Amino acid sequence: MNAAATAASETTPLERGLTTVSIMLATIMQALDTTIANVALPHMQGSMAATQDQISWVLTSYIVAAAIMTPPTGFLASRFGRKKLFLVSVTGFTIASMLCGAAVSLPEMVVFRLLQGAFGAGLVPLSQAVLLDTYPKEKHGSAMAMWGMGVMLGPILGPTLGGYLTEYYNWRWVFYINLPVGLLALGGIMAFVPETDKRKGLSFDWFGFALLSLSIGALQMMLDRGESQNWFSSSEILIETALAAVCLYMFIVHMFTARNPFLEPGLFADRNFVIGLFFIFIVGVVLLATLALLPPFLQNLMGYPVVTAGMLLAPRGVGTMIAMMLVGRLIGKIDIRILILFGLFMTALSLYQMMGFTTEVSEFTIIRTGIIQGIGLGFIFVPLSTITFATLDPHYRTEGTAMFSLMRNIGSSIGISVMTTMLTQNTQVMHASLAATLTPFRMALQSPWLPETWDWQSATGAVTLNQVVTAQANTVAYLNDFQAMMWIVIAVVPLLLLMQGPKRKAPSRDEHMEVME
DSSP states (O other), X not given: OXXXXXXXXXXXXXXXXXXXXXXXXXXXXXXXXXXXXXGGHHHHHHHHTOOHHXXXXXXXHHHHHHHHHSTTHHHHHHHHOHHHHHHHHXXXXXXXXXXXXXXXXXXXXXXXXXXXXXXXXXXXXXXXXXXXHHSOGGGHHHHHHHHHHHHHHHHHHHHHHHHHHHHHTOTTHHHHTHHHHHHHHHHHHHHHOOOOOOOTTOOOOHHHHHHHHHHHHHHHHHHHHTTTTTGGGSHHHHHHHHHHHHHHHHHHXXXXXXXXXSSOGGGGGOHHHHHHHHHHHHHHHHHHHHHHHHHHIIIIISOOOHHXXXXXXXXXXXXXXXXXXXXXXXXXXXXXXXXXXXXXXHHHHHHHHHTTOOTTOOHHHHHHHHHHHHHHHHHHHHHHHHHHTTSSOGGGHHHHHHHHHHHHHHHHHHHHHHHHHHHHHHHHHHHXXXXXXXXXXXXXXXOTTSOTTOOTTSHHHHHHHHHHHHHHHHHHHHHHHHHHHHHHHHHTGGGGGGSOOOOOOOOOHHHHHHHHO
16 A cells, blocks of 8 residues: 555545545546537637637547546656646646637637646546545445546536536636636645655656557547548548557557556556456447437437537436445445446446437436436446456556546547447438438328428428438437447446456454354
8 A cells, every 4th residue: 555545544534525525626627628618619610710620629639638648647646746746737727728718719729728638637537546545445436436426427517517608608618617616626635635655766658658649649530530531531541540550559569568668567467457448438438429419419300409408418417426326335235246237237228218219209208318327327437446446456546547537538539439420321321211212103292281391393392301301311320329339338248247346355363253252
């Protein structure tokens, strides 16, 4: 056990509580920013006179910077101290947020979002590592439940809060809202978070970091630019794909052969940790891809305004909160793998129900499926965060939490990219299929009760019919995406058999004698 963990084990419950509140504020602030800016993009686009392709760099720059700067979190914490790194990250993220809110041009916004992503990259893994050291091992389940609320609720509530601020105030408040949260988090961390030991002689593997950064950056660029560049028919996408693959291969070889690699190979010797990385990747796919699909479905197909669409998504967070309050009490009483299995079942059930959505689906149904999925993801995330680190050597804890966050973010990027591509392609396929069945010779299309606007003889009627067909094709494409995610969730269930449940502590000799007496 390191010095920080030893000192934390001697703290009072009040000090632990204040530490938790402080770092949770930082976690929520960073997690919110993964989705809160999405709904404000059209307003930013008009304010900065940018094209649709140009304004997407507001999101891309943040994602790329955060992805590249997440892996070095472990080294930076070991070299300079976890508390110092936490303070620098919160301060930099808050200042960058203020600069984003004050930006007057697109280049300024992109640069400031790069800074925001770079400083915010370490907030989630640092907060997880601090909580694991602050609480004794038997309370790690409860600690991860509190931490998970921030990580999971942030992206879920981001569109709701962002829509409200954009609609009733200004898109700049999407960034300005970070100021009071950042100041509170900064004060709490300074007062309550203990410092860790510093390894001053630690050398930095610049070559390994460069290889991993190039691989992650190229992958993110490929995923973000793929749809607009028609994927692998574009030389840009081919180059980015090749660069990502080659650099990743070189990084893996370097990691196992270098004397002081950027990531220690021993980190991946733990079976639970490796399987946990794969699971959190799937969580990233399902959580963020669903949140990326539902807002346009509600706004473009069902005609809901942005604020109403955000309100319909908010109950998903209620389901997550309910799950995390329950699971924090159940961990230690029920096998963690059973809790994860229940979460996978609830998530798959919600996606199965979403496969029945139409443009006439009721608000109650949208809310109900959201709550069910929120419960499912809550029952997956907290036990998964606990079992992933249950057998990992504390020496690897900060590096491990950084990789955990990185895999969740990569899963989110890949999930959004793949599901968006499938949506576009399936819409085109279904449009062609449905349009082929519409001919003036079908008796059903000659019925007197059909709308007058569906007049085959006029250009207006043809346009109206095409709009109806497009909406139906788009709806079917959304349902196909929900179905694909359901099968992904079901496919990972067998991996639970490979995970090791936490070993119960054997009773000591004195305890055994007491029982005998």
